Amino acid sequence: MSKLTRWDSKDESKRLPIYQTKASLIQAVKDSTFLVVIGETGSGKTTQLPQYLFQAGFCKDGKIGITQPRRVAAITVAQRVAEEMQCTLGRQVGYQVRFDDCTSQGTVVKYMTDGCLLREILADPVLSQYSVIVLDEVHERSLNTDIVLGLLKKNFSNPAQATKGRSFPLKVVVMSATMETEKLSAFLDNCCIFSIPGKMFPVTCTFGSAIGPKDTESTTYVKEIVKTTLDVHTSEMAGDILVFLTGQSEIESACDLLFKKAESVDYRYDVHDQTVEGLLILPFYGSMPTDQQRQIFQPPPAGIRKCVVATNIAATSLTINGIKYIIDSGFVKQLNHNSRVGMDILEVVPISKNEAQQRAGRAGRTSAGKCFRIYNKEFWEHCMPEYTVPEIQRTRLTAVVLTLKCLGVHDVIRFPYLDCPEERFILEALKQLYQFDAIDRRGRVTRLGELMVEFPLYPGLTRAVLKATSLGCQDLLLPVAAMLSVENIFIRPGDPDKQKEADEKHRALSTKSGGMNDFATLLTVFQSCKSSDRPSAWCKDNWVHWRALKLAFSVETQLREILLRLQRKDFPIETFDGNKSELLRWCLCAGYFTNVARRSVGKVFCTMDGNGCIVNIHPSSLLSEQKAELDWIIFHDVIVTSRVYIRTLCPIHYEWVKDLLPKLHEVNVYELSSVAREEVTDEEMIKWEKRKAAKRQPEVCNEDA
Numbered sequence: 001m002s003k004l005t006r007w008d009s010k011d012e013s014k015r016l017p018i019y020q021t022k023a024s025l026i027q028a029v030k031d032s033t034f035l036v037v038i039g040e041t042g043s044g045k046t047t048q049l050p051q052y053l054f055q056a057g058f059c060k061d062g063k064i065g066i067t068q069p070r071r072v073a074a075i076t077v078a079q080r081v082a083e084e085m086q087c088t089l090g091r092q093v094g095y096q097v098r099f100d101d102c103t104s105q106g107t108v109v110k111y112m113t114d115g116c117l118l119r120e121i122l123a124d125p126v127l128s129q130y131s132v133i134v135l136d137e138v139h140e141r142s143l144n145t146d147i148v149l150g151l152l153k154k155n156f157s158n159p160a161q162a163t164k165g166r167s168f169p170l171k172v173v174v175m176s177a178t179m180e181t182e183k184l185s186a187f188l189d190n191c192c193i194f195s196i197p198g199k200m201f202p203v204t205c206t207f208g209s210a211i212g213p214k215d216t217e218s219t220t221y222v223k224e225i226v227k228t229t230l231d232v233h234t235s236e237m238a239g240d241i242l243v244f245l246t247g248q249s250e251i252e253s254a255c256d257l258l259f260k261k262a263e264s265v266d267y268r269y270d271v272h273d274q275t276v277e278g279l280l281i282l283p284f285y286g287s288m289p290t291d292q293q294r295q296i297f298q299p300p301p302a303g304i305r306k307c308v309v310a311t312n313i314a315a316t317s318l319t320i321n322g323i324k325y326i327i328d329s330g331f332v333k334q335l336n337h338n339s340r341v342g343m344d345i346l347e348v349v350p351i352s353k354n355e356a357q358q359r360a361g362r363a364g365r366t367s368a369g370k371c372f373r374i375y376n377k378e379f380w381e382h383c384m385p386e387y388t389v390p391e392i393q394r395t396r397l398t399a400v401v402l403t404l405k406c407l408g409v410h411d412v413i414r415f416p417y418l419d420c421p422e423e424r425f426i427l428e429a430l431k432q433l434y435q436f437d438a439i440d441r442r443g444r445v446t447r448l449g450e451l452m453v454e455f456p457l458y459p460g461l462t463r464a465v466l467k468a469t470s471l472g473c474q475d476l477l478l479p480v481a482a483m484l485s486v487e488n489i490f491i492r493p494g495d496p497d498k499q500k501e502a503d504e505k506h507r508a509l510s511t512k513s514g515g516m517n518d519f520a521t522l523l524t525v526f527q528s529c530k531s532s533d534r535p536s537a538w539c540k541d542n543w544v545h546w547r548a549l550k551l552a553f554s555v556e557t558q559l560r561e562i563l564l565r566l567q568r569k570d571f572p573i574e575t576f577d578g579n580k581s582e583l584l585r586w587c588l589c590a591g592y593f594t595n596v597a598r599r600s601v602g603k604v605f606c607t608m609d610g611n612g613c614i615v616n617i618h619p620s621s622l623l624s625e626q627k628a629e630l631d632w633i634i635f636h637d638v639i640v641t642s643r644v645y646i647r648t649l650c651p652i653h654y655e656w657v658k659d660l661l662p663k664l665h666e667v668n669v670y671e672l673s674s675v676a677r678e679e680v681t682d683e684e685m686i687k688w689e690k691r692k693a694a695k696r697q698p699e700v701c702n703e704d705a
């Protein structure tokens with residue numbers, strides 16, 4: 001029997017359902033401007049279609065760009081395709097995700113996140129370097145994919161317009177798992193739908209009894225997941241297991257428990273199959289090192305059962321071969337706008353029924369499978385919605401509205417959305433842009449707004465960076481912005497003794513930074529590590545993630561490059577005559593005055609943005625022990641569990657935000673609705689000012705408020 005090597009992937013790819021349709025698929029792309037391609041997950045859309053187009057000569061005039069909503073998917077798939085095309089990653093086949101560009105002059109097949117494509121559209125609206133754009137995973141309905149979809153429809157629907165500024169027409173292929181295809185085709189001028197025939201095997205789904213509507217605690221369902229996994233391992237025939245959980249820490253604790261318990265399992269020999277001896281446990285989440293991610297796709301050693309414990313990434317973005325059993329927690333981590341705190345928050349929520357079907361489907365790709373839902377029927381009926389709400393209808397739109405405005409789309413309400421966001425969300429975005437001085441009262445992008453749009457950061461953070469640059473102290477803010485853009489840098493060991501040691505090291509870093517300021521601590525960590533002779537050893541010694549810091553160094557360089565490019569143009573200059581040691585916090589206020597809180601009774605704080613939400617300092621903040629000494633503070637983010645926690649914060653003086661806070665109440669969102677529709681005329685502006693003067697209220701915030 002021949003040994004299966006990596007290079008057999010060519011033969012492997014011929015076995016994929018898409019291979020049968022190769023010629024007609026290429027023809028369909030040739031024949032149309034827009035094309036919708038649908039097929040079951042794992043049929044070969046993401047890895048094969050770009051290769052077919054490459055072979056058919058589509059790269060003669062320009063590149064093939066393929067978007068993914070998730071950065072890990074973009075990277076992993078590009079690696080796979082580079083392998084299949086037998087080239088070095090970054091040459092002919094490459095990828096680009098936020099802060100990581102692995103492409104070169106010669107790259108013709110480029111995988112990227114949808115956010116990266118949106119940035120490219122900003123720089124070159126007709127995408128003149130591309131011959132084909134493939135929007136992948138459209139059924140995920142990520143915010144950026146939805147916006148790009150609208151822009152492509154707007155710019156390329158009309159054939160005359162479609163070639164404007166281009167020497168040849170652009171082809172747009174929209175790929176989706178089998179969902180909402182009619183709607184997609186109708187949206188894209190009733191374009192053709194190309195369907196990849198694929199056979200799905202039956203999957204039997206069973207409900208558990210332990211998890212009901214009230215059992216939403218992570219530790220509760222993680223325990224149940226572990227128990228179910230071991231049950232499946234000991235009682236089911238050979239076949240790999242895929243477990244769905246919500247995020248890194250949960251996945252790691254599930255894997256730890258599995259490791260511990262698996263050793264004590266009395267493995268049963270199955271009469272039909274003698275290979276069930278051991279369990280190979282593999283975690284899989286977005287921020288995992290890439291070399292570990294590759295293991296997921298390798299077949300397990302003979303006689304061993306593979307068990308991948310993953311986030312939703314394994315639902316449709318990436319297909320793992322050999323999965324026969326699914327264990328579904330019923331939860332997912334999702335970014336949602338929380339009106340109570342007025343911010344977007346990553347929260348753990350029940351998945352939709354539709355999503356649960358997708359997850360189950362992963363077990364029936366190559367043979368019949370089983371799906372074990374750990375939740376009961378009551379949970380299914382009362383907690384799980386039918387469909388997942390598209391991101392555009394549940395998150396803050398500030399950044400995309402600014403992008404649209406910069407692209408000349410003034411009428412942000414009548415923009416072609418596949419599903420319209422609520423008008424209130426658009427108005428909120430405009431209000432925030434106005435507060436950050438990114439647009440004026442007429443909805444026109446200001447000079448500052450044009451600078452802000454260039455940064456792939458949260459707009460408030462960009463505002464603070466720009467403030468610092470105007471004052472000539474960008475060296476303070478750029479490292480902080482970089483550190484806030486990478487995953488958590490502080491290691492929190494599970495062992496209590498080690499935890500104590502880590503806490504002490506972290507506290508020392510805080511003291512070194514002057515104490516009482518989480519942002520300054522980030523700056524100190526960045527600078528201390530960077531100036532160290534052996535930075536990785538420094539990290540180990542201080543219980544800091546070296547990988548996250550390495551990334552932060554690279555992010556800082558990239559942000560600096562953007563800034564240098566912008567500084568060549570006329571850049572506003574300001575002066576600061578306060579105390580130099582307060583400069584960092586002062587600049588932060590320019591972007592974080594929307595996140596101001598003041599100590600209320602006891603140890604809790606109250607936000608000042610009009611929501612008056614009661615918040616607590618998260619125990620991971622180095623300031624959590626000093627609550628009593630704090631009065632006014634600004635914070636970077638919020639976590640909601642049974643309480644609302646703020647994380648990464650620093651104290652400020654009321655005077656610093658005194659003039660900014662009224663901005664939070666200056667415009668009523670509804671006053672912005674004409675701004676949302678189109679640019680406001682002089683006449684309307686006068687009417688508005690008059691109305692405003694008549695309604696003017698006393699200052700909302702003063703020192704005694």
Ligand code: ADP
Binds near residue numbers: 039042043319321
């Ligand atoms: P689709 O996009 O239709 O869901 P894909 O093109 O992602 O399908 O997957 C096609 C096949 O390629 C699957 O069998 C999958 O397991 C395999 N594959 C994709 N990425 C990798 C990888 N990084 N390593 C090994 N196999 C992979």
Ligand code: MG
Binds near residue numbers: 042045046136316
């Ligand atoms: Mg795919």
